[in-house]
Amino acid sequence: MFDDLYTQLTSRIPYKTLIFVPVALALLMLLLIPNLPLGIEFSGGTSIDVTINKDVSNEEIENLESELSAQGLEDVNIYLKKTVASDKRTLTVETTTQVESEKEEDLIKIIEKYSGRLNKYDSAEAKLSEKPSKDQVSTLAQRLGIDSDDIKYDENENLLKITALELEEDELQSALNYYFESNIAVDVYKGNLVINPISPTLGETFRTQGMKALLIAYILMAFVIFVAFSSDISFEAVALSIGYTALVIILISMNLINNLFAVAGAIVIYLILMIVFIVYKFAVPASAVIAAATCDVIIALGGMSIFGIELKPASLAALLMLIGYSVDSDILLTSRTLKRKVGTINERIDNAMKTGLTMTGTTLMALLTLLIISSMFTQIEILANITSVLLIGLIGDTMTTWFMNAGILKWYLEQPKRKKKKFKFGFSIFSR
Secondary structure (H helix, E strand, O other): OOOOHHHHHHHHOOHHHHHHHHHHHHHHHHHHHHHOOEOHHHHOEEEEEEEEOOOOOHHHHHHHHHHHHHOOOOOOEEEEEEOOOOOOEEEEEEEOOOOOHHHHHHHHHHHHHHHOOOOOOEEEEEEOOOOOOHHHHHHHHHHHOOOHHHEEEEOOOOEEEEEEOOOOHHHHHHHHHHHHOOOOOEEEEOOOEEEEEEOHHHHHHHHHHHHHHHHHHHHHHHHHHHHHOOOOOOHHHHHHHHHHHHHHHHHHHOOOOOOHHHHHHHHHHHHHHHHHHHHHHHHHHHHHHHHHHHHHHHHHHHHHHHHOOOEOHHHHHHHHHHHHHHHHHHHHHHHHHHHOOOOOHHHHHHHHHHHHHHHHHHHHHHHHHHHHHHHHHOOOHHHHHHHHHHHHHHHHHHHHHHHHHHHHHHHHHHOOOOOOOOOOOOOOOOOO
16 A cells, blocks of 8 residues: 555655655644643642532533633533543633632532532431430441541531541441431432642643753753664763763753753753764764654644643653654654665665555554544543543654655765764773
C-alpha cells in the first residue's frame, strides 16, 4: 500500500520544500500556545464532584452551567462521567473561581435541583417519638465512633440527625433499636459531594512540576538519541556528557533553573555539548531527531489550543508519551536509512516509510477507537484527554518524520563525503 510513497511524493514536490512544511506548521502552532487552556489543576480554582444515580441531559447541564455562572463563577465547565464498575455517574463542575466556604451552601442548593440530595458526609435521619436524653446521645455517639456534636435532634420534625464520615445502615439500625428500645426506621444517605479548592499558588506549583517533568524527559531523550548515533566516542566524552545531563536535571529539580530564558539557554548549551562530546560524526541526523520531537510537542500543544483541550495531568502524560513515540519512529527511519547500504537513498526511505506508516496507522486506529468509546460510551474523561492529545501529536509526527526528518537525511546523505576527523580532548582525566 505504501510502496514507493516517498519517491512518488518527492517526484511531485521537491523534498527540500517538504522539509519546511512541518517547520512552518510548528511555528504557526507556537503562536497559539499562549492561548492554551489550563485545567484547574494548573490554573487554580474549584472542582465539585457529585455522585448521582441518574442521567442528566445536555439541556440540564447547560441550565446548571448558566445558573452557576450567574452566581459569579468564571469559566464553568460541567461534564458527566460514567463509572464502569457500577451504574453510578459523577457530575463534575469545574471553575477557575475560588469558592468561599460561606458560598458553598448556595451552590449546593443550585446543584441539588439537578442531581438530587447532596451530602458532604454520610448522614442518617431517624423518626423518634420523644427527644433523646444526653446519656442516650453520648452512648450512641460512642458506639458509632463519632462526636456527640454530630448527633442533633430536630424538635419540630422529631428527627434524629446523624452525620459521620462513614455510616453503615445495619450497624446504625441495630444501635438505635438497642438504645431506644424500639424498632426505629432510619434513612441513611451516603456522602456524594466532594469540593476540592485549588489555590492559584498550588496550581502554579503543579504547573511548574509538570513542566520540569516534561523538560527532564526531553533532556534524557536527547541523551539517548546522542548515544544511539554516537561514533568513535571515548569514555571521557560519555562520562562528561552524563555528568552534564545529571547537573542540568539537578539544577532544574532544585529550582535553580526556573526562568524560561535560563531553561532555554541550558537546553541550547546541553545540545551543543552533546554534539561535541558524543555525536561529532552524526550531528545532523541526531539533531534532526531532536528537532522532530520538538516540533511534535509544539504541534500537539497548538492543536490542544485550537480544539480547546485543557492542559491537565493526563494531557501532560500524553505529551511525555508522544516524545517517546516520536523518537521511536524517527530512529526507525534514521537507522534504516543510515545503516543499510543496499539500494538508493529513496528506496531506503521508502522501505522505512512503509513500516513506519503501518505502525502509525494501526496506532491511530486504536486511539480513534479508544476516543470514541471513552467519549460516547464510558465517558472516562482521562482516556479521552490522553487519546485526543496523542491523535493530534501522531498526525503531526507523521509530517515531521516523513517530510522533515526524511528530507534532512536525504540532504545529508547526498552531500559530498568529507573526511571526518575524530574529536579528541586535549587531555584525558582518566589517563595514567
